[in-house]
Amino acid sequence: MAGAARPADAETASSIRDAVRSGHRSAVEVCRHYLERIAEDDGRWNAFTAVFRDEALARAAEVDRHRNEWRDRPLLGVPITVKDVICTRGQPTTAASRILAGFRPPYNATVAARLREAGAIVVGKTNCDEFAMGSSTEHSAYGPSRNPWDPERTPGGSSGGAAAAVAAGLAPVAIGSDTGGSIRQPAAFCGIAGLKPTYGRVSRYGLLAFASSLDQIGPLARTVADTALVLGVLAGHDPHDATSVDAPVDDYTAALSGDAAGLRVGVPRALLGYGDAGIDSEVLAAFDKALVALAAAGALVVDVELPHAEHAVPVYYLVAPAEASSNLARYDGVRYGARAAAAEGGDGAGSPLAAMYDRTRDAGFGAEVKRRIMLGTYALSAGYYDAYYRRAQRVRSLIRRDYDRAFDTAGPGVDVIAMPTTPAPAFRLGEHLQDPLAMYLGDVFTVSANLTGLPAISVPAGFTAARLPIGLQLVGRAFGEATLLRLAHAYERVQEGPA
Amino acid sequence: MSFEPVIGLEVHAQLLTETKIFCGCSTAFGAPPNSQVCPVCLGLPGALPVLNERAVEHAVRTAVALECTVHRASIFARKNYFYPDLPKGYQISQYEEPLATDGHVEYFDDGAARRVRIMRVHMEEDAGKSIHDGFPDSGGKTYLDFNRSGVPLAEIVTQPDLRAPSEAARFFQRLRRILLAAGVNDGNMEEGSLRCDANVSVRPRGAEALGVKVEIKNLNSFRFLERALDYEVGRQSALLERGGTVVQETRLWDVAGGRTVSMRSKEEAHDYRYFPDPDLPPLVLDSDWVASVREGLPELPEARKQRLMADHGLPERDAALLADDPDLSSFFEAAAAAAGNARAAANWIMGAVAHRMKTLGVGIAAAKVTPASLGALIRLVDGGTISNSVARDVFEKMAATGRPPEAIVEAEGLSQIGDAEELGAAVRKALSENPAAVGKYRTGKTGALGFLVGQVMRATRGQANPRVVNELLKEALETGEE
Numbered sequence: 001m002a003g004a005a006r007p008a009d010a011e012t013a014s015s016i017r018d019a020v021r022s023g024h025r026s027a028v029e030v031c032r033h034y035l036e037r038i039a040e041d042d043g044r045w046n047a048f049t050a051v052f053r054d055e056a057l058a059r060a061a062e063v064d065r066h067r068n069e070w071r072d073r074p075l076l077g078v079p080i081t082v083k084d085v086i087c088t089r090g091q092p093t094t095a096a097s098r099i100l101a102g103f104r105p106p107y108n109a110t111v112a113a114r115l116r117e118a119g120a121i122v123v124g125k126t127n128c129d130e131f132a133m134g135s136s137t138e139h140s141a142y143g144p145s146r147n148p149w150d151p152e153r154t155p156g157g158s159s160g161g162a163a164a165a166v167a168a169g170l171a172p173v174a175i176g177s178d179t180g181g182s183i184r185q186p187a188a189f190c191g192i193a194g195l196k197p198t199y200g201r202v203s204r205y206g207l208l209a210f211a212s213s214l215d216q217i218g219p220l221a222r223t224v225a226d227t228a229l230v231l232g233v234l235a236g237h238d239p240h241d242a243t244s245v246d247a248p249v250d251d252y253t254a255a256l257s258g259d260a261a262g263l264r265v266g267v268p269r270a271l272l273g274y275g276d277a278g279i280d281s282e283v284l285a286a287f288d289k290a291l292v293a294l295a296a297a298g299a300l301v302v303d304v305e306l307p308h309a310e311h312a313v314p315v316y317y318l319v320a321p322a323e324a325s326s327n328l329a330r331y332d333g334v335r336y337g338a339r340a341a342a343a344e345g346g347d348g349a350g351s352p353l354a355a356m357y358d359r360t361r362d363a364g365f366g367a368e369v370k371r372r373i374m375l376g377t378y379a380l381s382a383g384y385y386d387a388y389y390r391r392a393q394r395v396r397s398l399i400r401r402d403y404d405r406a407f408d409t410a411g412p413g414v415d416v417i418a419m420p421t422t423p424a425p426a427f428r429l430g431e432h433l434q435d436p437l438a439m440y441l442g443d444v445f446t447v448s449a450n451l452t453g454l455p456a457i458s459v460p461a462g463f464t465a466a467r468l469p470i471g472l473q474l475v476g477r478a479f480g481e482a483t484l485l486r487l488a489h490a491y492e493r494v495q496e497g498p499a
Numbered sequence: 500m501s502f503e504p505v506i507g508l509e510v511h512a513q514l515l516t517e518t519k520i521f522c523g524c525s526t527a528f529g530a531p532p533n534s535q536v537c538p539v540c541l542g543l544p545g546a547l548p549v550l551n552e553r554a555v556e557h558a559v560r561t562a563v564a565l566e567c568t569v570h571r572a573s574i575f576a577r578k579n580y581f582y583p584d585l586p587k588g589y590q591i592s593q594y595e596e597p598l599a600t601d602g603h604v605e606y607f608d609d610g611a612a613r614r615v616r617i618m619r620v621h622m623e624e625d626a627g628k629s630i631h632d633g634f635p636d637s638g639g640k641t642y643l644d645f646n647r648s649g650v651p652l653a654e655i656v657t658q659p660d661l662r663a664p665s666e667a668a669r670f671f672q673r674l675r676r677i678l679l680a681a682g683v684n685d686g687n688m689e690e691g692s693l694r695c696d697a698n699v700s701v702r703p704r705g706a707e708a709l710g711v712k713v714e715i716k717n718l719n720s721f722r723f724l725e726r727a728l729d730y731e732v733g734r735q736s737a738l739l740e741r742g743g744t745v746v747q748e749t750r751l752w753d754v755a756g757g758r759t760v761s762m763r764s765k766e767e768a769h770d771y772r773y774f775p776d777p778d779l780p781p782l783v784l785d786s787d788w789v790a791s792v793r794e795g796l797p798e799l800p801e802a803r804k805q806r807l808m809a810d811h812g813l814p815e816r817d818a819a820l821l822a823d824d825p826d827l828s829s830f831f832e833a834a835a836a837a838a839g840n841a842r843a844a845a846n847w848i849m850g851a852v853a854h855r856m857k858t859l860g861v862g863i864a865a866a867k868v869t870p871a872s873l874g875a876l877i878r879l880v881d882g883g884t885i886s887n888s889v890a891r892d893v894f895e896k897m898a899a900t901g902r903p904p905e906a907i908v909e910a911e912g913l914s915q916i917g918d919a920e921e922l923g924a925a926v927r928k929a930l931s932e933n934p935a936a937v938g939k940y941r942t943g944k945t946g947a948l949g950f951l952v953g954q955v956m957r958a959t960r961g962q963a964n965p966r967v968v969n970e971l972l973k974e975a976l977e978t979g980e981e
Contacts, residue, residue, distance in 0.1 A: 087545045100544070107538050109545060206545040213777035242549045242779050323777055326577050329588020330542045334643070357581055380579075380772035389774060 013078045013172045013226045017119075020077030023067065027077030031060035031121055034079040038124065038170045045155070046145045047165040049084045050092045051124040059121050073119030074233055080115060081165050081174040084125040085132050086217065087206040088112045095208045096140040097130045099364025100337045109206020110238045111175060111217050118233040126174060127161030130366045131328065132182055132210045134158050135439050136432065139368040144429055147189060149468055153426040156186030162220050163190040173221040173230050177207055179214045180316050181421075181446025184458035187220050188421035188471020191460045193488070194220040195227040198479050199453030200245035202231075203238030209327040211320035212243075214450040224459060224489040228252035231481060247479050255482035260297040260490040263483065265474075266304030266406050266414035267291065271445075280424040286462045286470040287420045290491065294418065297490040304406040304414055308398040309448050315399065316447040317440055318379045318392035325376030328369065333360030340364075371436065400452040407477050415480070416487050419445050421458040421471030445473055455481050459488045460495070502701040502736040505709055506667045506728060507618075507659035510674060511652045512684040513625070513692040514557035520624050520651035521548030521591065528690045532630075532644035540649035542586030547778050550575075554622065554651035555782065556792060557683045558598055561653045562620040563793040564681040567602030571786065573621070575779040578771045584627035584643055592654075594773040597621035598782070606673050606801050607815070608666065615670055616658035625650040647691075653683070659698065659709070664728030668721045671695055676800045676823050688719055695724055700745070701735045710735070711745040715759055717752045727752040731759050803828055811841035820849060826863045830870050837874020840881055847873055851891065855898050867901035868894070876904040888961045889913050915964045919971055922955070922963055926971045929954040940976050948972060 019025040035053055042048050063077050085095045087105035094100040129139040137145040137160025145160040147153040148168040155164040159176030163186030166174050176183040178196035187194025195218045202217045219230035237246035291301050333339030340359030379388035405411050432439040449456035454475050461472035476484030519526055522539035538546035562569050576594035602617035627648040629641050661667040678684035685692050695718045700710035718724040735745050750759040804822035807813050821828045835844040880890045896907045908914055916922055929951050930937055939947040955968045
């Protein structure tokens, strides 16, 4: 069964682009193929929240008409999906939440505009946990997505639909967002590559905010080379996002030399022994093998200390909900989205207005979103702010300092830090639904990259005995995506060696 | 028991930018509802704020005009609360680390030097506007207009340094003048560009400890501010007098009822859950740039008043009047230079010029009389070419036509007659036609001379030089010549 998850005709974005560019295939033909794959197969995975058949085909036809004129566009004719938390003009954008039922933004997110400009064709929106809050895509108003390697298991989350779509061959590349691991963890669970760029590398304009200081948009793809290709399109300064950074964008594709010679890879050994849930032995074994492979690719593997990283999960679960509690305040039923009927008198909350707010938000938000809004509201409240939010921000700085020290040439001077992406492979649907804490602890290796803003990628690192994918996570220096991708690519090549 | 009011103000001043604080929408007043909006100021999902540099410049200008310390780094914070006209569910403001702190305003009030300390100046965005009436279905619906949403504001908070409602109102007027002079605010209170809340408590006279304070909102004119404070001071004093206690709360000025009414108690006060806005990096200001903003600041009213007194010998009242209006002051200084007579220039400007401007309802900039032409007019009077009374007529003609005074005097033959020969006939006529007055003078009632001068002036349509007429009449009366 699992074999079906990696179709033999699996294509890469760059191969599609080359075929369209050379006229070997038309964009319409490619687009039609993927639309058919979605129509045939998505009933099994529930990866999509919306498919834009007519618009996609019309755009593909436009690409074909301009093939010569647009020949230098890096994603010419490449079908792509966009996570449902990213605005695409005039198309449903709901964050997989009932509260945004029927909402169609009047503007394009910067990444959507950049993808279009690069010649890509947005074929649909992908499923996710509501407002990107979750690690399993089970917290979606559209129902859970399923893992193409085992439909009884989660594809991960929150960008679970994106990862499932790529893994099932419904799209060559997908755009996700990552606040605490939401690109990397699903990539790991679905056996594909997923990159969270450096905070500020890719514009957040048009991304429905979950936790503004942690959110970052990035690609999921079958190969590291495709993540590099798409990052080159997404990256760059955006005057509409004050946190986007005006740093030069490297040629990420050119950086993929195929070897890791001279790169120093740090391993936080102490951290790997940590965790209430413990680390799955198959995951640890795969990680050890990966270190051997990295060395084989030419990297030098050394130990590093990240003494504060063990606090990353509690810090994350204060900072992210605090920001979320404020970011989600705008969903009040007043201006757009769903609104509960005005109540006579009110529900004991006072005015009819207060009752409208209560009912709208009670009906519109799911349990996990409500849980996080309450956590965050509490962490910011008068009398608790210092103990929770402010302290969490202090520890966050300490975690960042740990990483800075590891990267510092006066210290270990590593180029990249390696660790498993997740402590365990994909869990069964429903397994953690009644135990949010167990779900949160699964984020132990991913949240640090968001708290520090550092770029991180998950690349496939083999399988468990039950044929479930395992991910290797590599964390780079700020704006060091070129080096990070080079190492990930070199590792991928070693992996792919003789089967 | 006598109570002393202790008052502090929180003033919201709209900064005079073309566009909003975090997006490119226009700030122009009076556009059709919701015509100056975009995803950012509507708080649409995914939209992000980007700080308007002009708003920062105006805010810094405000801060330096109020002698504040402008901080190298300040932080934007979210003030979280739900209200339909607040589209994001939070207002972007500044909280723990504001733009500027520790300023003051020094001025003369009732002849005494005053100093009101400024606690802080910070930047924030305005909310939209809830429209509760004026629509056919206003009984059951509220309409929202987001044109104001995201308009840049400076919030100016004073220390509780004011001791009377009237003093608070005059201070607010003074502050308005400063903001106008600094070019950061248009001072238009009807359009809501300048708004004021007040914190007020009372304490027994002579006491050190502050009483329980009440915040009063919605004080959108000087008169309302003073009346609301008067009412509130009376209410609090009476409460204490009766042995009651003042409750810490927010009250609203009820314009129609002429009283303050309770809006929410301390217990009902919002917990705004302020935290640094992660969408906006810290605002870091270059100290050279702040210095250049300070240097670029125009002269402010108090400094200008002092200078007008020192440079032109004007009395304080006149200097203050002129100094309050930058256009009037520069008109004055140019006219005084052209006339070579500052006092006369000041008198003309505060008299005839001000009257004319008021009648026409225009500013001095639109007047047809220029500083140069007013100066020329004053020179004509001082040189004896025309009398003061003729000058007033000439001024009216200048104001109506814009012609220079020399041309008017020339064309209408208004030059003063100072020649004894020319005036001889009129003098003789006055004496012969008024024997009674002549008789009075000769019996020692010299006051009759004024009457005779008046007759000559009338006969010459005011053109006679009164000094010469005086001399001629005296000579004739005393020598008996007729």
